[in-house]
Amino acid sequence: MTERVTRVLDRLRTVPPGRLLLVLVLAHVVLKALLYPRVLNAPLVGDEAQYVDGARAVSNLLRDLGSFHAPDTAELRESVVASGWFMPGMSTLIAPLYLVVPDAGLELLRAYTGVLTTVLLLAAALVVRRTFGHLPAALLLVFPGLVPMWLLFSYTSWGDLPAGLLVVVLLCLLVRIVRGYVAGEGVGWRDGAWFGLVTGATLYLRSSTSPLLVGLFALLGLGAPVWLRGGLRWRSLGALGLGAVIVLGMLLPWSVAASRSLDSRVTTTTTVGTALANAFGDRGRLCYGECDPDSTIWFSPVRYARETARVTGVGEVEVLQQMSAYARRDVTPTSYSADVLDNLARYAGYPAGYENWFHPGTRHEAPGATDVWAWPIRVTSSLLYYPFLALMLVLMVTALRRPVPRQVEVLALKLTFGALLLQPFVHQASTRYWPTFAPVLALGAVVLWRARTAPVPSADAADAVAVRRLWVGQAALAALFVSLAVVLATLALASAVG
Amino acid sequence: MRFARPAVVLPALLGLLAVLMLVGGRLDRAPVDPVYRPALVAAPFGGPCDPLPDGVRLDLAVQLRADRMVELPGGGTVRRIELHYDLVDVATAEAAVAAALTDAGFTSTGRDTFERAGYGSLTARATAFDVPDDSIVRGEITLDLPPASLTAAQQASCTDVQQTKRFDSFDGPPDD
Numbered sequence: 001m002t003e004r005v006t007r008v009l010d011r012l013r014t015v016p017p018g019r020l021l022l023v024l025v026l027a028h029v030v031l032k033a034l035l036y037p038r039v040l041n042a043p044l045v046g047d048e049a050q051y052v053d054g055a056r057a058v059s060n061l062l063r064d065l066g067s068f069h070a071p072d073t074a075e076l077r078e079s080v081v082a083s084g085w086f087m088p089g090m091s092t093l094i095a096p097l098y099l100v101v102p103d104a105g106l107e108l109l110r111a112y113t114g115v116l117t118t119v120l121l122l123a124a125a126l127v128v129r130r131t132f133g134h135l136p137a138a139l140l141l142v143f144p145g146l147v148p149m150w151l152l153f154s155y156t157s158w159g160d161l162p163a164g165l166l167v168v169v170l171l172c173l174l175v176r177i178v179r180g181y182v183a184g185e186g187v188g189w190r191d192g193a194w195f196g197l198v199t200g201a202t203l204y205l206r207s208s209t210s211p212l213l214v215g216l217f218a219l220l221g222l223g224a225p226v227w228l229r230g231g232l233r234w235r236s237l238g239a240l241g242l243g244a245v246i247v248l249g250m251l252l253p254w255s256v257a258a259s260r261s262l263d264s265r266v267t268t269t270t271t272v273g274t275a276l277a278n279a280f281g282d283r284g285r286l287c288y289g290e291c292d293p294d295s296t297i298w299f300s301p302v303r304y305a306r307e308t309a310r311v312t313g314v315g316e317v318e319v320l321q322q323m324s325a326y327a328r329r330d331v332t333p334t335s336y337s338a339d340v341l342d343n344l345a346r347y348a349g350y351p352a353g354y355e356n357w358f359h360p361g362t363r364h365e366a367p368g369a370t371d372v373w374a375w376p377i378r379v380t381s382s383l384l385y386y387p388f389l390a391l392m393l394v395l396m397v398t399a400l401r402r403p404v405p406r407q408v409e410v411l412a413l414k415l416t417f418g419a420l421l422l423q424p425f426v427h428q429a430s431t432r433y434w435p436t437f438a439p440v441l442a443l444g445a446v447v448l449w450r451a452r453t454a455p456v457p458s459a460d461a462a463d464a465v466a467v468r469r470l471w472v473g474q475a476a477l478a479a480l481f482v483s484l485a486v487v488l489a490t491l492a493l494a495s496a497v498g
Numbered sequence: 499m500r501f502a503r504p505a506v507v508l509p510a511l512l513g514l515l516a517v518l519m520l521v522g523g524r525l526d527r528a529p530v531d532p533v534y535r536p537a538l539v540a541a542p543f544g545g546p547c548d549p550l551p552d553g554v555r556l557d558l559a560v561q562l563r564a565d566r567m568v569e570l571p572g573g574g575t576v577r578r579i580e581l582h583y584d585l586v587d588v589a590t591a592e593a594a595v596a597a598a599l600t601d602a603g604f605t606s607t608g609r610d611t612f613e614r615a616g617y618g619s620l621t622a623r624a625t626a627f628d629v630p631d632d633s634i635v636r637g638e639i640t641l642d643l644p645p646a647s648l649t650a651a652q653q654a655s656c657t658d659v660q661q662t663k664r665f666d667s668f669d670g671p672p673d674d
Contacts, residue, residue, distance in 0.1 A: 049533050056528035063527060066519030078532035085534070096515070099522035103529065283670060288582055288627055288635050289563060290670035294659055297671045299536075303660070304561065306538050311559040312584045314634050322634055326627075 002452070009135060017134035024141035025122065032114060032151045038358045038373070039155040040107045045357050047086065048157040052109065054080045054091030055157075059098035081261040083302050084270035084317065087254055089204030090159040110155045117154035117162060121145055124165040124439065128446075131172035136446040140168070143388055143445075144438040149351055149381035152358045153435045161435035163206035167420075168439045170198050171412055174216055178408045181227035186236035187220070195220070196243030200250030206436055207268040208427065212419035217244060219412065264315030272426065273317075273324030274301050279428040280339045281327035288326060334498065337491035343424035346431055351385040352378035353431025385434075388441035392417055395448045396481045399474035402454045404463055407470040409447040414477045416440055539660040547656035549579050551617055551647065553602035558594045559584040560639065565664045567645060576642040582635050588626040595622050595639060618644040 012020065044052060057072075057079035064071045080088050097104050097112045104112070121141070129137035144150035144164075153161050173195050177187055199213050217240065224236040251268070258266035277286050278297050284290050291300035301323060302316070309316040346353070355378050359371060396414055400407070420437045423429065457467050541562060542548050544555070549565050564580040583591045596606065599622065604612040613619040626637040656662050 047534075053530055053532060053534065056530045059522065060527045060530070062515075062519045063522045063525065065523075066516075066521075067523030069523075075530055075532075078535045079530045082532060082535040096518055098528040099518050100525070102522075102526045283673075287563075288638070289580075290668055292660070292663070293665050293667055293670055293672075295671055297674060300671045303538070307541070307561045308559075308582075308584060308635060310538065311541075311561065312634055319634055322629075326629060326633075 005449070006453075012135060012138070020138055021125070021129075021134060021141065024138055024145065028121070028141055028145045028151075029118065031146055031148070032118065032154070035148060035151050035377075036111070036114065036155065039110050039152060042110070042358050043106070044157065045354075050082055050086055051088075051090040051157040051159070052094065054082070054086070054088045055094035056098045056102075058088060058091050058095035059102070062095060062099050076257070077261040081258050084258045084262050084264075084266050085298075086159075087204045087207045087268060089201065089206070090157055090162070092204065093162070094157060109157070113157055114155045117165075120162050120165045121154075124168045127169050127172045128443070131176055132446055132450070136443070139446060140439060140442045143384055143442045144435065147351075147381050147384045147438070148377040149355060149385075150435055150438055152377070153354070153432065158432065159205035160433055161438075163202050163209055164436040164439045166198055166202040166205065167209065167212065167416065167436070168443055170195070170202060170213075170216060171416060171440070171443055173198065174220060174412055175405075175409055177220055178223055178227075178412075179405050181223050181236075182404055182408075184228070184232075186228055186232040187224070187239040189239050189242060192236075192239030192241070192243040193246055194243075195240070196246030197250075199243065200247045203247070203251065203268070204254070208423050209420070209436070210268060211422050212416055213247075215415050215419050216412075217247075219415065262315060262317055263309070264317030266317060270317050270320065271298075273321045274298060275427040277301070277324040277327040279343060279426075280331050280336050281324065282330060283327065285329075286323055286327040288323070332495075334491045334495035337488045338495040340425055340488060341492045343427070343429035344421075347421075347424040347429035347433055348389060348437075350431040351434055352381045355381075385438075385441075388438075388445055391448055392441050392444040395444050397478045398448075399471055399478050400451045401456055401467060401471045402451050403457055404466050404470060406447075406451045406454045407467070407474060410451050411470065411473055411477070413440070413444050413447045414474070414481075417444060418477070418481065539658055542656070542661050547652060547662055549577075549643075549648075549662070550641070551599075551602060551604070551614065551620070551643070554598050554604075555601070556581075556594060556598045558586065558591060561635075562663050563638075564668055565648075565662055566668065568642075575645050577645050577648055579641040579643060581639040581641070583624070583637055583639055584635050586636060588624050588637050591637060591639060592622075592624045595624065595641075617647070620644070 057075050061071050061076060061080075080091060093116060094109070094113065097109065101108060125137040125140050125145075128140050150161070173191070177191060177195070180187070195217075199217070202209050203213055220240055221237065224233055224240065228236055255267050258270070262270065264270070274286070274297075277283070283297060286297075286301050287304040291297070291304055293300075295303065301320065305316040305319040305323060308314070308319045312319075355374060359374065392413075395410065396417060398410075400410060402410075417437060417440055420440065423433065457464070461467065543550065543562075549562065550556070560581040560583045562579070563582055564578070566578055567575055568578040569575055586594070596612075599612045599620075600606070602614070604614045604617075604620075607613045607619065610623050611619055611621050621642045622639065624637060624639045627633070627635065629636060656664075659665055
């Protein structure tokens, strides 16, 4: 197997890098253009409505500032903060469209996000090229760049997909900083600032990445004192501190606006309580009984909380948290595990689960209707997706004794995928979330290959201690991953039996 | 080590944004439609759609949860009003309900029954939820009213279920 892949890679290496990447970019653009008719008038699905409405309000804010008027704070409260569910990263990215074309229709919106996500993919591929070389960049252009479902999602207004591309950029930045550590170089001020900026942008696009983002910062922060000495160590920690300050500075306007608007303390999002209750608790108790039946499991609890806040003067988010706790009173380890497995399956198991939302014009009349292209789209997406998921699972359970930089890459990927897998443990999962980790899977395959094919360092090398410690770290994470999976499966099985 | 050239990229992006802002400032506003933050409908208490008997003013923080006709196990139909009360214990809630009813001309005719000439009799019960002491929502008040208390005028003009909570079903929102 390894030899066959090596042969293919050797042949690919004979193609001039520029030509290879150009062909793949063209293939991406052509396939994406061919898929555009499927989405061009697909109505906004679910949360897209909020992101797009937020974009209109952000565009009006920019418009007001550009014409030296006072911003319409009521509009910002209702359309951008709304119930505090979503940080307005996607709204900000889409806002320039409405700034220039205030009444842009769906076709234009879909085209705009399509172009935007392709630019982001190309930027991510460039960063991957500079970090890992042109073949890994080519791989990113194939997966997810040629996956039909991913391309369909790239026309939508959810933040999951662009957040995934930024996570890849962050991973590359991290790998390069750690390579610098190993070579005895510190983190420059500019690198620290850049890392903070991309982290903040990722958080705004998808706040569920926050555990990952904290983890990546922690990894860099812990690495500095391990590898660096003296002034370099302190300067590096200072540069990372600057990055952290930038993240907090970016987060602050949202936290303040959301907290004020909802009269509650909000850091990133207010959905966690309701999400936990809907995913793991008893929905029939969430409103101390059933919630109002005329709305959804997301809106009805907020209505109850607002009605309670109105008569008590307590912030609605605090009410939501108490409601959630009441609904989750009877959650047991077995019921929780069964629900997590259910969530995990939806999170990572059905890459084509949203295909039937993208049938031109048919969604409302016949959701689930298929046309002649539906199955090719589903099948090719799945055939491309599952092997990369499998490779990532291999990466999660292996520990390879390799040169330090390669091991750091493996560790970073393990932590990243692990952190992105936390989402189904705290939230009702959907089959539209996988684009957040899809590009990470491509990087996982790259890193696994690089580690496997790297020479095993000799036991008396100068950095033998570091090699061994990192290997222990890998093994520990692999053991943690396996034991978590076993515990979950056992408890879920107990719940199914009992 | 340099990742990119922020010195070039960032000012270029900010400059572009500034130009767009100046251009956009001369254009119409984008029409917003805050569907994810629908306006909260006013509670019905004190208005023409108030489900409580005429003149009854509860001195309690409550949410109306349900207003429906219920067949009693022993026969007969009542109009059942369900309220959730906040911040006070069950004894205080009970006392507040009794006080509101007697202030409106009802007389107590049993442990939890009240009566007023021209209206008929009603029962009022308060039940505490099993919640922590610092809970905001504390329990439920159930009022069984005469079915005729839902007047034809109310049925005709009070049609916003978000306000009246006269839903067709009380099974909660559909699973998604």
